[in-house]
Amino acid sequence: MLKDKNILIGVCGGISAYKVCDLVSRLKKKEANINIIMTRASTNFINPLTFQSLSLNKVVSDMFDKPSYLEIDHISLAKKADIFVIAPATANIMGKIANGIADDMLSTTIMATKAPVVLVPAMNSNMYENPILQDNISLLKNYGYIFIDPVDGRLACGDTGKGKMAEPEFIEKFITSFLTSSSELKGKKIIVTAGPTKEPIDPVRFISNHSTGKMGYAIAEKAANRGADVYLISGPTNLEMPIGVNLINVVSAKEMYNAIMSHYYNADVVIKSAAVSDYKPSEISSQKIKKEDEDLLIKLEKNPDILYELGKIKENKILIGFAMETQNLIENAKEKIKKKNLDFIVANDLNQKGAGFAFDTNIVKIIDKNGHVENISKMAKIDLADIIIDRVIMLLKNRNIDKRL
């Protein structure tokens, strides 16, 4: 929720101004207070009444309009903003900011604010590639302006290329994450693994499992939201990259093992939620295996047990595993904690409806290395991620106390 947050949105003259209506409506649902400044050009695309109705606030556009409540609008709006988002950001507004021009309500307010300013460019791809604009963008980045880059796609003018404005859903998530993030995990490096691995049999076939990566992606998002430097090592998934994490894509268990090892030495925490294949075919056929009359036997060999290997060289890192069982959940989980030198394990029973792969919810038990079992009732994976991160923060605090003794 964004209650008590003041979001100032500057709308410029581009076709994608219509998408900002959706953005305002999404932010309003999260209870943010939204003020909107429209450039004169943008009022050709959207009537200010639309934004006024969506934001429930007066929309400002003309510098020399009578100020509301006897305040000077560009100063009062600039001061009260927690974040200032310019969407769509035209080539024109970026050129003006980069050159210190303040000749209308929007550019003057940008000049007057101390709030973080997020620019969301949108334009024809030739305009976007123009070297003058690119120089302006570099200059603005150096000054600390934040950018949500445009994406490749079909543009309103019919061309295809880079210049399409980021989707409102993505901008909303970015703003929410920016305004709600904390610094509890600042300076801490956290590795999160997620998703399945795929073990090739031949060029077209593989062994894998039903993991979707949802739990690991939720944990990575929440850890980044609390200020950690997150490395998300992910097997193949269909999920969007969480905001603020370093994403490393891998396919096989061996690749996942190598990726973890190259980041492990200076990590503070490793959360291994990936469903790594225990076995892989002993041989990978270089050609597609042809269908024959007889049955086909594929010999499997063991993959490296990543968690076990990490446990052997753990030192003072915090190591968290996941267990997914169909029987003897607690006994198996406790054994895994011991064998793999874990601090705690998040165990879920696949027999329970709403737990495990693919669901947006999970039902788990958190079991610590002293054998204490905490039952967590059914909840959204994103909320469970918060609980897991709370436990990690507690362990990190205790680790610091232990160090001082």
Ligand SMILES: Cc1cc2nc3c(=O)[nH]c(=O)nc-3n(C[C@H](O)[C@H](O)[C@H](O)COP(=O)(O)O)c2cc1C
């Ligand atoms: C139909 C139409 C679409 C436009 N779309 C864009 C756009 O997507 N991005 C952009 O930078 N300029 C676009 N422009 C040009 C801007 O409207 C123009 O540069 C204007 O001066 C921008 O003013 P502002 O930055 O004060 O809003 C478009 C113009 C028209 C007529």
